[in-house]
Amino acid sequence: MRALLYLGLVVVYLLHNDFWLWDADGRFLWLPIGLAYHLFYCLLVVVWMAMMVKWAWPIGVDEADT
């Protein structure tokens, strides 16, 4: 699971570079499509980071708590 999430993180990074929307004029949910894309991109990061903290939490960092 951890390896999968790390790999997915690379994909999430690549998705940031939305060159295919570079010259798009349309709207999505009243917003310019490029802005809407990046708004939903941020929400995707929220979901991805939630999975990271649950299943890919750094090993050993909680030891200083005890």
Next chain:
Amino acid sequence: MTLGIIVAYLILVLLVGGLSQRRLRKTGEGYFVADRSIGPFVLLMTLFGTHMTSFALLGASAQSYRVGIGVFSLMASSSALVVPVVFLFIGTRVWELGKRHGFLTQVQYFRERWQSDVLAVLLFVVLVALLVPYLLIGIMGGGITLDQITEGQVPPWLGGLLVSAVVVLYVCAGGMRGTAWVNTLQTLVFMTLGAVTLIVVVRSFGGLEAALDAVAERRPELLREGGSLRPLQLLSYTFIPLSVGMFPHIFAHWLSAKSAAAFRVPIVFYPLCIVVVWVPSVLLGILGTLDFPDLVGAEANSILVRLIALRAPDILAGLLGAGVFAAIMSSLDSQSLSLGTMFTQDIVRRYVYRGEMPEEKQVLFGRLFIVAIIAATYGLSLVSARSIFGLAIWSFSGFAALLPIAVAALFWRRSTAAGAVASVLVVAGMWLYFFSKGFGSADYSVGGTGVMPVAVLVAASAIAMVSVSLVTTPPPAAVVDRFLAAKMGSGRR
């Protein structure tokens, strides 16, 4: 009325800062890292507030006025990904090491990690040199904004003085705890302000769809990402938010966390905070082109102020002032506190007291340094030209370029002090070169390719770190084990 709201807000800030003093324990750990007791929500608010400057309100709207929605992908959504990743992989580990070894500054950590005073002093000088312009921009920004919002009633020197005085009072009073509590209030204020302003302004245009239709007719390129950006610019700009991993003030907030688990909330919700602040700022800048189509150069910096003056009730102008002050002070306080901590811990405690500095003296020196740093920066702000605002991106680039040092310290056993020193020197040299070529040019890129200098700086820093480490003597295993073995699944388990 505007001035009244701002003054009322500043009094509220001082009250919160004053309240935090009741919980202050007068020890180095109590004053500089709040006894490592900050919980998840306050950690999120204070990290976000510290990272976001007034640029997120005024600068973002000014940039979108000039270049359109591309600003969001360039500056906001890149941070939404990179910053939480840095918190997850670096912040949690730094916290763990800080708690285990009692570190109060990042220089202490790097010195112990590589057993090198040369590296520590070099890093200290570079970090301070990169941070001071950032502080200066905050104080000057406060003065200029207040001057604009009050239409000249409060001159820039007085506004800057007001910001400086309030920050000195609550940071000296409450230390890190006061800073964190006040930042929580300030972050909530400027997050709310952006959303409220957007709703009010959009309604006055007859709705978002109608307003954007009007923009599409006059300036359609503002509604396209590619209207003014180049693909390589977008790609290489993602290196800029790496700076968050080497900011001394962010480092200090990491150390103040109650537990590693406290990082979970900031890691998950940081991108959401970005959306709440940046989407309104970017949209307001674009809508501003309808009412003020001909602002040129620095005039565009006041687009949000002008838009509110034209389309919103007076009370919102006052709240905007409070919001901008909140954004400025929530960075300024952490930066001045971290500089005070560094001067006290890395210089006075280390070299004057040889490590044996009484706890109360640490607090006293911390406070004196904070007053001295802010007073000196305020003095500088009175004689500095406004062109120094262009320094911000260069400051970010310098910090980002130092990140390979933190990564090597945390993850690479074979890394050496010589490698880290080489990395710092390469960054300093190349940074000065790019700065001499590009300062003053708004869209400078390496060789005109669209590649931001920061990408080259990070690569050069990493290469210097690796190559010099590989040809120098590895550090003793016993030393490395103190910092790496426990986390890497071997040794001290």
